[in-house]
Amino acid sequence: MKKILLLGGMFLLPYLIQAQNIFSGEPVQWVGRPNGYSTTPYNSDYRTTGYRKVSTTTNNPLDGRGQWATTINVQSSGGNITPDNMPGGGGAGWLLISGPSSNRFQNKWNFSGVGQAALNAINNITRQGGGQDMGLNMGTAGYYTFVMRDAGYNNSEVYIGYTASEPVTVSHLGQTFSNGQPVISISTSNTPSAGENIYVRYRAGTNDFTTGTSLVQATGVGTSWTATLPLQNCNTTVYYYVFTSTRNLAGLNGDTEQNRSLATLRYDDRFGSNYSFSIAQSSAAVLSGGATICSGDSSALQVNITGGVAPYTLVYTNGTSTFTVNNYVSNTAINVSPASTSTFSIVSVTGANGCAGIGNSGTAMITVNENITYYADNDGDGFGSLAVTQESCTGAPEGFVLDSSDCDDTNNTIFPGAAEICYDGLDNDCDGIIDNGCTPIVSVVLPNQC
Ligand SMILES: [Ca+2]
Ligand SMILES: [Ca+2]
Ligand SMILES: [Ca+2]
Ligand SMILES: [Ca+2]
Structure with a gap:
């Protein structure tokens, strides 16, 4: 039993133990033909590379992505070194080294044989005591950024990025959404x-x-x-x-x-x-705005949205058709003008982050009353005049009636159905004929009156 456990432990061990990082007191240095393989000054010099970790969180302690990085400015004058097309081999190339002050070359990283490093690419390098220099064409003026992975005192990789100008620094400004x-x-x-x-x-x-x-x-x-x-x-x-x-x-x-x-x-x-x-989701959206309106008028619906990311894409329905409101902000008015009584409800609410919300509820009934034409009844006889009208969907306005057959709205004895009064010269019953139905008055003129 003990033996089996021990065996298991032996197999697991290499995977659990991370390689020891390169000792920061003996940092990695870039040396080569252009600088005579000089190892001094030891610190504060482009040849001494800086240690960095990219995107390393506390959740991610086993990142193993520590890196040694430096940028060398190659110029005919005024740079760190002058342009040089290094073929590699003994004394004709470059190395990455680390070691104590008494032996800077204690650890060397280079190709296992003579080889040419590739720019803008990842080069595999071997950790060894001896070996040849790596070749690299640094004949073009510009900036050569070397990044070596800290694999401990083991074989590793080096990335060499070339830029004509000094590498730009990069800054995160912010984050928004567009079309989700x-x-x-x-x-x-x-x-x-x-x-x-x-x-x-x-x-x-x-x-x-x-x-x-x-x-x-x-x-x-x-x-x-x-x-x-x-x-x-x-x-x-x-x-x-x-x-x-x-x-x-x-x-x-x-x-x-x-x-x-x-x-x-x-x-x-x-x-x-x-x-x-x-990518937050709206947790509730409540439609409201029930009202009674006259035909042709509009009324405002609104949707109260909780959560998610504004502005929203709101889709609602009147029961037969759907309508889309883009860039909707919670509780703003949506004017609707239904032709007939309709009940509105939410179809969907989608946030600016493209995430469809949940908890959509609420209905709003818009009752639409038809408009009716009413006629003025100025003389109060219950009959209106065609000449003065008013529209209303909520019953007769004060002084107005549905009827329009008063032929004289200034006289309350004149209206359809009134008794025709003879010989007054008026059409009292509004049938269009004055004094109709009256016995004609016959005058006899005597001769002595001529
Ligand atoms: Ca009247
Ligand atoms: Ca009248
Ligand atoms: Ca008449
Ligand atoms: Ca009359």
């Missing part, structure tokens, strides 16, 4: 060199970039850049940081997670903790 897609805003300290690309590296759900990350290349001009991520799932948190690399997107996509951070020139990872945003 997350957009990351980025600024650079200067216009990047040709081939100096800007990226966002992200992972949904877990703030640990040792596995499962994705990349988006930013677009822009000058110092202003944006990276648009694909639509993300609801109720997840997306973690990300921004960086620059002379490696192209296809190259980075094909790289291991470890090499994605190795190929980084400059980065902004919020001091290791990464940036994040959440």
Whole structure:
């Protein structure tokens, strides 16, 4: 029993123990033919590379992605070194070294044989005591950024990125949404060199970039850049940081997670903790605004939305058709003018983050009353005049009636059906004939009256 346990422990051991990092008191140095393999000064010098960790959170202690990085300015004059096309071999190339002051060359990283290192690529290097120098064409003026993975005193990799100008620093500015897609805003300290690309590296759900990350290349001009991520799932948190690399997107996509951070020139990872945003879902949306209106009038509906990310895309229905309101802000008026009585309800609420909300409720009935024409009854006889009208959907206005047959609205004895009064010269019953039905008055004129 004991033996079996012991055996299991032996197999597990190599996977549990991380390689010891390179001792920071004996940091990695870049030496080569252009600087005569000089190892002094030891500190505060471009040949002594700085230690960094890209996107390393407390959740991610076994990152193993510590890196030694330095940028060498190659110029005919005024740079760190002058241009040199190094073939490699004994005394004709360059090395990465680490060791105590008494033996700076104690640990050397180079190719196992003579070879030419590739720019903008990840080069495998071997840790050894002896061996030949690596070749590298540094014949073109510009900036050569060397990043070596700290694999401890073991075989490792070095990325060499070339930029015509000094590598730009990169800063995260903020995050918004466009058509539901997350957009990351980025600024650079200067216009990047040709081939100096800007990226966002992200992972949904877990703030640990040792596995499962994705990349988006930013677009822009000058110092202003944006990276648009694909639509993300609801109720997840997306973690990300921004960086620059002379490696192209296809190259980075094909790289291991470890090499994605190795190929980084400059980065902004919020001091290791990464940036994040959440794809929050609206938790409630309540429609209200029931009313009674006249035909042709409008009334306001509103939707009170809780949670999610504004502005929203709101879809509602009147029971037969659906309507879409873009860029809706909670509780703002939606004017509707239904032709007939309708009941409105929510179909969907989608946040600016593309996430469809839940908890949609509420109905609003808009009762539509037809408009009716009423006629003025100024003389109060109950009959109205065609000449003066008013529309209403809520009953007769004061002084108005439905009837329109008063032929004289200034006289309350004149109206349809009134008795025709003879010989007054008026059409009392509004039948269009004055004094009709009266016996004609016959006057006889006597001859002596002529
Ligand atoms: Ca009247
Ligand atoms: Ca009248
Ligand atoms: Ca009459
Ligand atoms: Ca009359």
